[in-house]
Structures are given as structure tokens and as C-alpha cells.
Amino acid sequence: MVDVPVAAPTRLAEEERRAVSGAISRVVMDGPWILGPSVERFEDDFAAFLDINHVVGVGNGTDALAIALSALDLPPGAGVLVAANEGGYASTALRLCGLEPVVMDVDELTMAPTAATAAAAIRADVSAIVVTHLHGEAIDIRELDAWRSKQGLRLIEDCAQAHGARLSGSHVGRSGDAATFSFYPTKNLGAIGDAGAVAFHDVQLATRARAIREYGWGERFRVDFVSGRNSRLDPIHAAVLSARLPFLDDRNTRRRRIAARYEAVLAGGPTRLHGDTMTTVSHHAVVVSSTRDALKAHLARCGISTAIHYPFLVSEMPGLRIPRGVRSPVAATLRDSILTVPSFPEMSEEEIERVTASLEEWAHA
Template identity: 40%
Template sequence: MTIHVWNYLDEYDDEREDILDAVQKVFASGRLIMGPSVEGFESEFAAYHGLDHCVGVDNGTNALVLALRALGVGPGDEVVTVSNTAAPTVIAIDQIGATPVFVDVRESDFLIDTDLLEEAITERTRCLLIVHLYGQCADMDTIMEIAERRGLPVLEDCAQAHGARQKGRLAGTFGKAAAFSFYPTKVLGAYGDGGAVATSDEETAEALRRLRYYGMEKQYYVVDTPGHNSRLDEVQAEILRRKLTRLDTYVDRRREIADRYAEALADTGIITPRTVEGNEHVYYVYVVRHPRRDEIISELKAHGISLNISYPWPVHTMTGFSKLGYEKGSLPVTERLAHEIFSLPMYPSLPEERQDLVIKALRDVLATS
């Protein structure tokens, strides 16, 4: 048996009856597209966050694309973000013809370095796209102060931060809008693709509803502003409704797993995740750090443990973004981290005995090298 960083099958065994009931409910409803399940999930997800609107879309990448468009960002504009993120964050900026401008991250928590944020803002900047990475929030007090002073909207990338809080406030409730992914691995994951944008701004919500549905508003086939076909699937929405009621339970279990790792690996030389003061981490992935990362991954693979790297290639170093002109060394912390970070198995249904095998294998490898 290979132990992976993520596996949904144990969770499915536990929740099979509810998941299949969700599918049956949709199939028997007579509404497969934009029906009561989408409407219900949107209402419930918005309410969970204390926001006025949630607009379901087909995936997290398009949640970012549509949110940027709804905020008025377009060709020729600049969007400030980080390179230490999943590529879709930056792909979304590129897809609307805007230019990503990267800020380095802090070595202690891998989140955007707010001391460097303001110097990245130019007269072309139209949005700050803030990534809540790995399960905890960036420094939103500082970010919102800069954004408000400079008159810039903040779009939160919450793909990895469902249920995370900062000073009691949920991720996604600070900026003008927040984009979420419900890809199956996420803290709140569907059984396929899915995404949403949450906001309390009425104008932004109305724009999002048009953009996800070809640009149509009042009448089918009448396009006001050309948009996309980016609707949340009715089946996935019903599954997400059921799983939303268990989100806090998922988060609690992730924290239990994280605590076990931290205690068991405290004396090994592996740097475990640091939770920023005021944050409540949800551990979407459990990212650790060690200078011999590649050797460790290789040796654990021989033990039947397949680890992951989030992320081995910073976006600014990828061939597809070479046009941006970032040279090696331009984001030194981001680049250094990419050679040392790796992810341990982390998902709510991870059995303790499998986690123990991972811990033992790590300790054995580090003790004998």
C-alpha cells in the first residue's frame, strides 16, 4: 500500500450514504443546471461567511478570472500578487490580459511580505490579489490599510483557506471579493471541479452572475457584456451543501493531525508550519521544510510513502511566464523555499496508523543520514 498526501476514499466510505443521496436528489429533481442546489449552496456559503452574496462557478481558476473582471481589471492593468502559489492564481491574471507583479514572501510563514507590498504598487496597479497560502491568512490588517490608502480593491484567493480565521474573521471577509476553489483536495472539496466568489458588494455580485452565464442578465440569448460559461454544477453544489455542514469538523481533524506531526517531529530538524499570531490555521496542506528535501522524498518513496511539493517551481521561473522578465534571484525567499519545502499526508480521514508510519519513516531517514 502506498501512502499519499491526499486520498478521498476513506472519507467517501464514511460519507457514502449522504453523497449518494445528494446525487439522487439532484437527478430526481428535474433541474440539472442552475437549480435549487446551486441556489441553496450559494445562500448557505454566503451565510457561513457572514457575507451577502456567493456566486457559484465551475472552478477556482474561473472564480479568480471572473472576480478580476467584475472588479474592472483588464488588459494593460497590473495585479500585485505572489509567485509562491499555485499557477492558476497567476494564470487568471494572464487570461484577462493583465500583468502580474510579484512580491516576495516571508521566510517564517511563506505568506506575502507586506513590508515589500507598497513598493510593488504603480500607477497601473488595479488590484491586490492576496493568497491565503497553505491554510492561513496573510497579514490583512496591513494589506487593507495599504489598499484603502491607495484606493485599490483586494481580491482574496481563498482556495486553500476554507474556514481559516484571522482575529476571529474568516478568510474571504476582508477584501471586496474572495475566490474559492472546491477542487476535491480542498478543505471543502467537491467530487469534481467547482468554485465560487463571495462578496457583500451588490454591483460586484451582479457582474459575476452575468459573467458566469455568457454575459446574459435579463433574457436568454441577450448578451450585455460578453462573459463565460462558468456555472457551478448542480450535483457538485448539492454535495458541497452537505459537506459545508461538516466543514468545521474537517478543520478540527486537520488540526489534530497537525498537532501530532508537530509533536512527533519537534526534535528531528524538520521545520514544521508556524501559525502566525492571530491566525487559526486550517492546514490545507502540511508543508514542512528541510535542506535535504529531495533526498528525504526519495527515501520515503522506498518506504511506500509518496510525498508532494507545494510548490517546486515558483511561477515567475516557469517558461510560460518568462515574458514577465523576472530573473533568477529576483524573489530570493520564494526561490530558496522552493528547494526545501515538501508536504506530508494531510486530510481529515487520514488514519492515525498511517500517520504514524509516515512519522516513523521520517525519523528513521533523518536518524541514519
């Protein structure tokens, strides 16, 4: 029996596969192979999809965060609030920019920070906050956004797992000073390698980000902006992303429907599916169980692959140099309770049924 994988990014429906192949062929044959019309087209397409003024394509999701932070020109060494369970991605970008991660605990149900957890963590040197829309959840950040505005903090929304996620018809990422995206192959909108983007309402921030992604050039060969780097979105990835963007909403609907089947068989029991299947884009289908390890073993016996997103809090990662003594009790409990099960658009009906039946068997054991 072949295991059901957690993700399978090379599985594409035939129509989407043809669109991707054609996009790659056009770039290879016509060029250019650095920036150019393919990148500009995707930036325009994605900006229209998000209903945001400006999108800047970059090399990957980590660079998207770092370039967003650099464009905001925060004070050197400033503190930036991050969620304890963000996986280390935002904190890594902060360290790349010479900034200090300041850890917030999260809410038990949403797995996201709140105004209360942010207020409990803030200190005098904090200049910004990164909110991660984890697992594809469209987190309602209105109260948190109002709180950070009163504190005078800049807001970066990390939407790397939330392509297409909307609340009340509005795409996540529109509340902050910047929104960042990763197009890693397993993302809801995936490239065929590493790729990323930053979105802005403000033209000056977007102009600065465009310069920073290409050495800090104000004009060719002249460095005008500090924090410059080489992080250009490759045209092949841009063309692939433009080709795949029209399929995204339908693929997200498929993800939600799969997750809803899992939710139905777990309803009323001690094991639950995280999130709201009406607003999530189900980047991860995360099951929460006080007996997570036993559930993981049960699913393995059923031939179902699983993962843990994420097994460490940022305060437990020595390379991030978080001060000792930082405690995030809710995030710590969740860390030991979460399990990601397969939920991707190209799952076969047989695979979906296997996962659903195995979860139902567990729920009624």
C-alpha cells in the same frame, strides 16, 4: 507495503458518504441540471458559513478568480500583484483577463506577501493585489490590507486552499473586494469534480459576477456585460457541497490534529512544520527542510508519498510571460525546501503513525 497517499478524496466516512449519495440522487431524479435551487441553496449556505453577503457559484477555481477580476472592471492591461509562490493559478486568471502579473516576494515564516514585499514590487500601473491563503493558512493580512487601501488597490483573497480558516473567529476572505474558492476534490471542501465560487460583500459586484458566469446576460439571451463566459456551478456539485459543508469544521479539526503530531516530533530540530496548527486548516502539511530531497527519499523508503507545492515560482513559468530578471529570493529558497506530507481527515491511525514515526526518525537521525 502500500504507500500512504498524499490525498485520498474518495475516502469518506460512512455518514458523509450517505449524505453525498443522497444529494446526487435527488438532483439526478428531480433536476434541474443547470443552475436552479441546488445551486442557490449552496450559495446561501456558503455565504452564511463565511458570513459574507453574496456567493456566486462558478465552474472552477480559475474561473472564480477570472470572474472576480472581471467583476472589478480593472483597467485593460493593468498590473496586479501576486505572490511569487502562488502556483500560477492567480497569474493564469490574470492573463485570461488581459491583466499583467506583478510578482511579490514573500515572508520566510508565513510564506505569504507582506506590506513590505508588496511595496517593493509595486509599480505605477498596478490596480489590484491577489493574496493567496496558501496551504490552508489563515494569513493575517491586516497590515497589507491597510497598505493596499492607502494605495487605492482592489483586493482579491484567494481562499482556494483555506475553506474554514479563521482568524479571531472571522473567516478569511472577508477583508477584500472579492474572495475566491476552488472545490477541486482534494480541497478541504471538495466537489466530485471541478467547481468554484466567488464571494462578495457588495451586491453590485455579485450581480455583475452572476451575469459574467452566464455569457454576460443581463436578461436571458441578451449580453449586457463584457467578459461573459459559460462557467456555471453544476447542480450536482452544488448539492454535494451543501451536503458536505456541515462536516467541514470537524474535518479541519482532524487535519490540524494530524499536523500537530508531526509538529511535535519535529519540534526543536532543523526540519520544521510550516504554519500555526491553531489557525491553519492544514490543506497541505508542509515540512520545511534544507535537505528536502534527502527527506523526500527517506519518506519514499518508508512507503510515504509526498509532493511539492509548488516546484516553480510564477516567474519561472514561461507561459505567464513574466519579464526576465524578476527575483524573489525568499520564495526561491522556500521552493527548494518545502515538502508536502500526507495529512487528510480519513487517514487511518496506522497511516498517521507511519508518517509520524518516519518524520521522528529523520529528525533524530
